[in-house]
Amino acid sequence: MANSTVAVDPTTLTPTSLEVMANQATINIGTIGHVAHGKSTLVKAISGVQTVRFKKEHERNITIKLGYANAKIYKCDNEECPRPGCYESKGSAEPVEYPCKRPGCGGKMRLV
Secondary structure (H helix, E strand, O other): OOOOOOOOOHHHOOOOOHHHHOOOOOEEOOOOOOOOOOHHHHHHHHHOOOOOOOHHHHHHOOOOOOOOOEEEEEEEOOOOOOOOOOEEEEOOOOOOEEEOOOOOOOOEEEEO
16 A cells, blocks of 8 residues: 555545555654663664764764654564564554564564
8 A cells, every 4th residue: 555546535534544544653752861872773673764874973883963763563463473573663664564474474464
C-alpha cells in the first residue's frame, strides 16, 4: 500500500484510518541526558536512523546538532510467534506489513 496509488475519499479519513496511519510514524522518541550515555545509539537501535551526520560529529564521536527520527512498531500476527521476537521497530519509510523473519513462523508483521 505504501508504494501504490489508491483513490481515497478525504471526507472518510480519520486519524486512525489505515491510509493515514501507514504514512505516519508510530512513535517519536525524545532523549535527554549527559554526554556519552548512549542517546544516539538508542535512537539508531529503535529507528535505524543515524543521528551523527556531520563531519565534526564523526571526528569528535559526539552528536552536536539535534537529530530527529521517527519509527514504526510492528507485531507478528501469528499468536505462536514468541515474545519479544514478535515485535520489531523500523524507520517510518517501511511498508504497512511484511513477512515475519522468524524461521517457521509464516506470520506477517503488521503495524501496532
